[in-house]
Amino acid sequence: xxxxxxxxxxxxxxxxxxxxxxxxxxxxxxxxxxxxxxxxxxxxxxxxxxxxxxxxxxxxxxxxxxxxxxxxxxxxxxxxxxxxxxxxxxxxxxxxxxxxxxxxxxxxxxxxxxxxxxxxxxxxxxxxxxxxx
Amino acid sequence: xxxxxxxxxxxxxxxxxxxxxxxxxxxxxxxxxxxxxxxxxxxxxxxxxxxxxxxxxxxxxxxxxxxxxxxxxxxxxxxxxxxxxxxxxxxxxxxxxxxxxxxxxxxxxxxxxxxxxxxxxxxxxxxxxxxxxxxxxxxxxxxxxxxxxxxxxxxxxxxxxxxxxxxxxxxxxxxxxxxxxxxxxxxxxxxxxxxxxxxxxxxxxxxxxxxxxxxxxxxxxxxxxxxxxxxxxxxxxxxxxxxxxxxxxxxxxxxxxxxxxxxxxxxxxxxxxxxxxxxxxxxxxxxxxxxxxxxxxxxxxxxxxxxxxxxxxxxxxxxxxxxx
Numbered sequence: 001x002x003x004x005x006x007x008x009x010x011x012x013x014x015x016x017x018x019x020x021x022x023x024x025x026x027x028x029x030x031x032x033x034x035x036x037x038x039x040x041x042x043x044x045x046x047x048x049x050x051x052x053x054x055x056x057x058x059x060x061x062x063x064x065x066x067x068x069x070x071x072x073x074x075x076x077x078x079x080x081x082x083x084x085x086x087x088x089x090x091x092x093x094x095x096x097x098x099x100x101x102x103x104x105x106x107x108x109x110x111x112x113x114x115x116x117x118x119x120x121x122x123x124x125x126x127x128x129x130x131x132x133x
Numbered sequence: 134x135x136x137x138x139x140x141x142x143x144x145x146x147x148x149x150x151x152x153x154x155x156x157x158x159x160x161x162x163x164x165x166x167x168x169x170x171x172x173x174x175x176x177x178x179x180x181x182x183x184x185x186x187x188x189x190x191x192x193x194x195x196x197x198x199x200x201x202x203x204x205x206x207x208x209x210x211x212x213x214x215x216x217x218x219x220x221x222x223x224x225x226x227x228x229x230x231x232x233x234x235x236x237x238x239x240x241x242x243x244x245x246x247x248x249x250x251x252x253x254x255x256x257x258x259x260x261x262x263x264x265x266x267x268x269x270x271x272x273x274x275x276x277x278x279x280x281x282x283x284x285x286x287x288x289x290x291x292x293x294x295x296x297x298x299x300x301x302x303x304x305x306x307x308x309x310x311x312x313x314x315x316x317x318x319x320x321x322x323x324x325x326x327x328x329x330x331x332x333x334x335x336x337x338x339x340x341x342x343x344x345x346x347x348x349x350x351x352x353x354x355x356x357x358x359x360x361x362x363x364x365x366x367x368x369x370x371x372x373x374x375x376x377x378x379x380x381x382x383x384x385x386x387x388x389x390x391x392x393x394x395x396x397x398x399x400x401x402x403x404x405x406x407x408x409x410x411x412x413x414x415x416x417x418x419x420x421x422x423x424x425x426x427x428x429x430x431x432x433x434x435x436x437x438x439x440x441x442x443x444x445x446x447x448x449x450x451x452x453x454x455x456x457x
Contacts, residue, residue, distance in 0.1 A: 040229040
């Protein structure tokens with residue numbers, strides 16, 4: 001049987017231009033053998049959800065360093081659900097205080113990676129949890 | 134009608150993007166779906182945008198989407214980026230230039246990785262175009278991977294080909310070379326505010342003046358496009374480009390050249406489909422059985438040669454069946 005290639009999207013929602021981390025991740029996912037749609041900074045959750053559906057990705061990785069993750073991350077999950085794409089996994093990363101984690105997980109974010117998380121641990125998480133059908 | 138096919142014909146983005154992925158991943162079911170879809174294809178106008186990496190193909194594509202949307206045309210975009218020969222991974226970064234259209238339901242942008250194809254497109258590109266055609270997109274823009282001189286598969290898929298050049302990539306001799314410089318229906322000199330643009334324009338024009346003219350002659354225009362960071366001027370230039378593309382479309386229809394191109398496209402599709410029906414099952418079977426590895430070893434040790442191997446394989450898979 002032919003094998004499915006994992007497709008992921010790396011996106012930065014909101015007013016946050018610090019994309020070094022997101023770019024490093026995109027590059028690292030490329031080296032892990034994934035096809036990575038990189039969409040850059042300053043996006044609305046609507047743009048992200050719409051692009052994720054158009055690109056048929058398995059996973060959306062959101063990066064946010066501005067502190068707006070509590071609003072922006074859950075909104076992406078919600079919009080994907082509205083578009084009938086709740087099978088697309090959403091994970092997040094950035095400067096995210098520990099006390100915010102439970103609410104984010106409750107909203108449907110499947111994993112959160114904060115400063116100090118190794119690139120390998122993120123790739124491993126994806127390889128373990130994302131099995132495209 | 135098959136429910137997936139119906140959804141795609143109704144414009145459902147999810148089903149369309151998934152079928153494109155099935156085609157990319159070479160799922161057996163995908164071929165059957167394309168067969169059913171095919172009757173609904175062939176009505177869109179297909180524009181190819183090609184040129185070197187960083188020449189501005191994605192930015193121009195974005196501007197063209199804006200122009201076509203002003204005329205209420207629906208637009209599909211296939212944007213190709215390279216696959217790593219080492220890891221199989223890819224960065225698909227073209228749509229970053231087209232973000233302002235992300236929420237417009239009249240625009241569908243899908244990125245493709247080359248997955249080893251060397252002609253500037255992906256093997257899935259032809260059928261991905263068909264999926265967008267079936268969705269009813271009026272215009273489909275196919276943006277190739279950043280190319281050099283010879284990766285010109287786009288001519289087998291697009292009706293009009295736009296070659297994007299930038300100043301400073303070499304002297305007049307480069308404009309005389311075969312390949313890329315021959316396939317343009319329209320030339321763009323992008324970043325035309327930079328030094329050397331005028332010279333490139335002169336060189337291109339004198340090259341084009343030497344080209345043999347056809348009776349109903351279309352002479353590829355050279356469109357200068359200035360700095361993208363001067364939005365007003367840039368928009369004016371790219372509106373001019375959209376106009377030239379429209380003129381070329383009309384020319385193709387009136388001159389009968391459109392038929393020639395459709396013929397070339399059909400030939401490519403037959404060749405590709407034959408490859409998929411003949412070559413792929415053979416290679417797959419040889420790989421599964423381990424024979425391919427053994428052939429490789431024999432070739433490496435010079436116990437045989439590639440032609441003898443190919444003849445043996447042909448004998449085994451085809452002639453035997455033919456004789457039976």
